[in-house]
Amino acid sequence: MSTIPDPLTPLVCILNGPNLNLLGAREPEIYGARTLADIETDCTAHAAKLGLRTDFRQSNHEGALVDWLHEAGATAVAAIINAGAYSHTSIALHDAIKSIPIPVIEMHLSNIHAREAFREQSLTARAATAVICGFGADGYLLALDAAKRLTQKVRNQ
């Protein structure tokens, strides 16, 4: 039986950008076989174990992601964003990440540094608190672990 998280449980917004609605079918040799719905289910369960709740969204539209980052800044303790190709192009998303007072973890399923040269630069990573890439769908769960640690300030430095 699934339980509905208490609204007082700290919220982590997980935002997904363009083409990620096609996960599972889209270049599975790069992005894996799991669909975005599978990943959302895994995130919900993992967040519950960490004492967090999630709001998991996807849009193909840059402005929607900007709006959702602003919303996350007002409602969540942290945000996780896989901005897809907008990571490499969007100054608007870079500025939106800079504009909000919560840690933002950028994640990519693939290792963007081991692919085409145009994926090497991430404008959003320059604004993000931390970046996780190359772990496939597990990267979302690692990002949730990181959100927990960042919001608890459990850091060994």
Ligand code: DQA
């Ligand atoms: C991606 C990497 C991006 O370069 C690409 O445009 C995507 C997915 C990833 O998760 O590996 O859409 O963000």
